[in-house]
Amino acid sequence: MPTTSGTCDVAVIGAGFAGLYAVHKLRELGFSVQGFEKGSNVGGVWYWNRYPGARCDCESYYYSYSFSKELQQEWDWSLHYSEQPEILSYLSHVADRFDLRRSIAFDTVVESAVFDERTNRWIVRTSRGETLETRFIVSAAGCLSNVLKPDIAGLDSFAGDLYYTAKWPKEGVDFTGLRVGIIGTGASAVQAIPRIAKQASQLTVFQRTANWVVPVWNGPMKAEFVDWVKSNYPEIRHT
Numbered sequence: 001m002p003t004t005s006g007t008c009d010v011a012v013i014g015a016g017f018a019g020l021y022a023v024h025k026l027r028e029l030g031f032s033v034q035g036f037e038k039g040s041n042v043g044g045v046w047y048w049n050r051y052p053g054a055r056c057d058c059e060s061y062y063y064s065y066s067f068s069k070e071l072q073q074e075w076d077w078s079l080h081y082s083e084q085p086e087i088l089s090y091l092s093h094v095a096d097r098f099d100l101r102r103s104i105a106f107d108t109v110v111e112s113a114v115f116d117e118r119t120n121r122w123i124v125r126t127s128r129g130e131t132l133e134t135r136f137i138v139s140a141a142g143c144l145s146n147v148l149k150p151d152i153a154g155l156d157s158f159a160g161d162l163y164y165t166a167k168w169p170k171e172g173v174d175f176t177g178l179r180v181g182i183i184g185t186g187a188s189a190v191q192a193i194p195r196i197a198k199q200a201s202q203l204t205v206f207q208r209t210a211n212w213v214v215p216v217w218n219g220p221m222k223a224e225f226v227d228w229v230k231s232n233y234p235e236i237r238h239t
Helices: 017-028 069-074 084-097 187-199 222-229 234-239
Strands: 008-012 033-036 110-116 121-126 131-139 179-182 202-206
Touching: 008 017, 008 110, 008 121, 017 033, 017 084, 017 131, 069 131, 179 234, 187 202
Parallel strands: 008 033, 008 131, 179 202
Antiparallel strands: 110 121, 121 131
């Protein structure tokens, strides 16, 4: 576990797509960097969103880094729209390949950041009781880093099990034979509903506003298509 006491040039909050690239790029530019991640591993939203059916909503080869030609050539996506485990494996591969973990403190929450005008440095305090002084802070926590708990009367006294797609149990959930209610029909619900429906004895979906969903026609990426993508990454990125 990297120590978070002392000083550095830049503190990066979050170890998802943006945070990992920030750590890599800033180190490449010669800055000393300390990353913080509240989860136990890299991945950001893909570490927390483990709900059934979670997958990217654009084709996998778009949903990837472009900063390394070697990385683009060595990684093979199995599906046109990859699921959460594969995306998490990709981010873990990136972290290992570019030795990013040594600059990230996991299971660590940034609890406060106060700017000291006397020294022109940020004083960062973490959930581990450690203090870091840094010149700059880069927040890569993203807009999906907190669980949104709906303000529904009686929710706190609900006697059944309660789950949030943004913080799904690592061990998964077995809905076999259970009555299940899903609140909302946004992107996460659209992915989770068909999977949960296969297990649950009864599934009720509570919808405020109808969502428009188009079929993605997902399937395995054939070898010839993978070869085409790898041969045309510059044009793909440009468009």
